[in-house]
Amino acid sequence: MTHATPQPGLAIVRTVAEVRDRLGAWRAQGLRIALVPTMGFLHEGHLSLVRLGATVAEKVVASLFVNPTQFAPSEDFAAYPRDEARDAALLAGAGCHLLYAPGVEEMYPPGFATSVSVSGVTTPLEGAARPTHFGGVATIVAKLLAQCRPDAAIFGEKDYQQLLVIRRLVRDLDLEVHVLGAPTVRDADGLALSSRNAYLTAAERAIAGHLNLALRRAAEAIASGEAVAAAEARGVEALARAGFGEIDYFECRGADDLRRMGPGPVNGDARILAAARLGRARLIDNWPVERTPR
Amino acid sequence: MTHATPQPGLAIVRTVAEVRDRLGAWRAQGLRIALVPTMGFLHEGHLSLVRLGATVAEKVVASLFVNPTQFAPSEDFAAYPRDEARDAALLAGAGCHLLYAPGVEEMYPPGFATSVSVSGVTTPLEGAARPTHFGGVATIVAKLLAQCRPDAAIFGEKDYQQLLVIRRLVRDLDLEVHVLGAPTVRDADGLALSSRNAYLTAAERAIAGHLNLALRRAAEAIASGEAVAAAEARGVEALARAGFGEIDYFECRGADDLRRMGPGPVNGDARILAAARLGRARLIDNWPVERTPR
Numbered sequence: 001m002t003h004a005t006p007q008p009g010l011a012i013v014r015t016v017a018e019v020r021d022r023l024g025a026w027r028a029q030g031l032r033i034a035l036v037p038t039m040g041f042l043h044e045g046h047l048s049l050v051r052l053g054a055t056v057a058e059k060v061v062a063s064l065f066v067n068p069t070q071f072a073p074s075e076d077f078a079a080y081p082r083d084e085a086r087d088a089a090l091l092a093g094a095g096c097h098l099l100y101a102p103g104v105e106e107m108y109p110p111g112f113a114t115s116v117s118v119s120g121v122t123t124p125l126e127g128a129a130r131p132t133h134f135g136g137v138a139t140i141v142a143k144l145l146a147q148c149r150p151d152a153a154i155f156g157e158k159d160y161q162q163l164l165v166i167r168r169l170v171r172d173l174d175l176e177v178h179v180l181g182a183p184t185v186r187d188a189d190g191l192a193l194s195s196r197n198a199y200l201t202a203a204e205r206a207i208a209g210h211l212n213l214a215l216r217r218a219a220e221a222i223a224s225g226e227a228v229a230a231a232e233a234r235g236v237e238a239l240a241r242a243g244f245g246e247i248d249y250f251e252c253r254g255a256d257d258l259r260r261m262g263p264g265p266v267n268g269d270a271r272i273l274a275a276a277r278l279g280r281a282r283l284i285d286n287w288p289v290e291r292t293p294r
Numbered sequence: 295m296t297h298a299t300p301q302p303g304l305a306i307v308r309t310v311a312e313v314r315d316r317l318g319a320w321r322a323q324g325l326r327i328a329l330v331p332t333m334g335f336l337h338e339g340h341l342s343l344v345r346l347g348a349t350v351a352e353k354v355v356a357s358l359f360v361n362p363t364q365f366a367p368s369e370d371f372a373a374y375p376r377d378e379a380r381d382a383a384l385l386a387g388a389g390c391h392l393l394y395a396p397g398v399e400e401m402y403p404p405g406f407a408t409s410v411s412v413s414g415v416t417t418p419l420e421g422a423a424r425p426t427h428f429g430g431v432a433t434i435v436a437k438l439l440a441q442c443r444p445d446a447a448i449f450g451e452k453d454y455q456q457l458l459v460i461r462r463l464v465r466d467l468d469l470e471v472h473v474l475g476a477p478t479v480r481d482a483d484g485l486a487l488s489s490r491n492a493y494l495t496a497a498e499r500a501i502a503g504h505l506n507l508a509l510r511r512a513a514e515a516i517a518s519g520e521a522v523a524a525a526e527a528r529g530v531e532a533l534a535r536a537g538f539g540e541i542d543y544f545e546c547r548g549a550d551d552l553r554r555m556g557p558g559p560v561n562g563d564a565r566i567l568a569a570a571r572l573g574r575a576r577l578i579d580n581w582p583v584e585r586t587p588r
Binding site: 115117168257 | 410
């Protein structure tokens with residue numbers, strides 16, 4: 001990742017009124033708009049979302065908002081890495097047309113009292129580990145979509161459960177937006193890019209790739225007919241052996257609805273999802289079980 | 295209320311796709327759209343909302359959906375009066391341009407899992423008497439607004455707390471719609487028109503006007519400087535004496551936020567709200583405390 005000089009070309013707006021003005025002018029010209037919601041401290045994964053947005057719309061707007069309501073009090077809201085100037089430069093370089101970076105007061109003015117929640121798909125995995133997380137995500141995404149009214153909104157598959165939550169939300173509230181999931185961008189050893197990788201020490205970084213490795217191995221084993229329970233147990237063991245701390249989950253679930261798979265061979269589209277601590281970082285990743293005959 | 299013959303002029307659509315097509319065509323012509331959400335069994339109160347809509351928009355669409363999620367299991371969802379042909383005729387006569395009457399499956403397809411909730415203003419009064427009610431209201435209104443994307447949405451002041459909930463929801467989720475409250479339409483004795491008045495027997499109907507009378511008297515007394523607690527107590531007494539059954543509330547509250555008023559003279563804009571049973575019906579009404587010097 002390069003620390004580029006800020007590009008003078010990228011406009012930054014900070015209010016709902018301003019972002020509506022800018023996007024309204026584009027819309028009036030018949031230009032389609034893609035929204036890439038982010039919490040900033042951008043990496044190549046985010047930039048790939050911007051590039052995907054540019055393939056489906058003439059204008060790409062990225063939002064940068066570290067949303068306090070999706071962090072629990074015990075979590076890393078205050079410590080979450082922030083560098084807006086660097087983010088703006090990276091976005092400009094990736095072809096983004098506008099950065100929308102509202103403050104907390106703009107998004108949650110005094111008296112704010114509304115929340116959007118999704119049941120079902122929010123219950124297991126991240127929802128179990130972080131019970132208030134998806135309520136915060138659903139509410140802020142509903143707001144961003146209402147503020148920007150984009151034709152498409154782009155989210156990374158790295159946050160796979162979040163992607164399913166947002167698809168459910170958009171379908172259920174009849175929001176007129178195409179939700180696109182983008183493939184996870186990884187380092188050479190398979191580690192999914194994440195702003196939270198900044199928390200890893202060099203020693204932790206050296207073993208972090210084992211998370212993806214364990215997911216791939218479990219996916220291959222299950223795809224070859226191994227029982228889900230055995231593959232999951234071996235995944236957990238591999239992470240512990242590699243040096244990970246607490247393993248929140250390592251589970252094979254239905255790809256569309258995160259339903260629990262039986263302990264035996266999988267039946268239907270499946271995805272393996274995992275979350276584990278490594279030092280100060282809590283890493284998450286996921287991998288599809290490809291059941292194509294071989 | 296007249297039982298008119300259905301007007302052939304009023305188009306009825308039943309799906310999200312159809313209503314979007316119709317409204318999209320109007321929008322493309324630069325026509326503004328007002329939405330009047332209803333649960334049907336229309337009366338002059340609803341029709342006044344249609345007429346108000348026509349003063350702010352070129353096209354008025356009414357929705358007719360008896361929303362199951364805003365009724366508790368013990369309430370009157372199944373018994374709620376329905377007469378779509380009559381409703382369509384009344385709407386056509388009032389100048390409505392489109393009736394959107396989706397079925398339950400269209401609004402809540404299998405797998406539906408999202409809810410919108412508003413805290414604070416939903417807690418007292420109707421929220422206390424009907425704990426699940428406003429969650430259902432907020433969710434269905436968010437859906438209707440996303441489906442129709444009207445320029446204005448019209449709601450009656452008869453459901454005063456609902457109007458505040460919807461204003462809060464629209465502000466908090468940044469929905470681009472003007473919410474207009476319309477004055478309550480009343481019979482000669484002051485009874486607010488309501489579809490649920492259909493539940494009243496002739497004997498009950500003869501005393502139903504006392505609800506509005508008690509509200510007006512309490513509002514006048516408070517406006518003249520009487521202590522809130524004394525005026526409320528007299529209101530409750532008056533309803534009991536008139537023959538009402540259970541009185542859920544008779545309370546003077548802040549007009550904007552429904553905050554509890556102190557027991558003494560009011561300080562700030564206030565409104566008195568009441569709900570009471572009369573036979574099978576549960577009637578609600580409200581009245582402003584006019585503090586203009588006289």
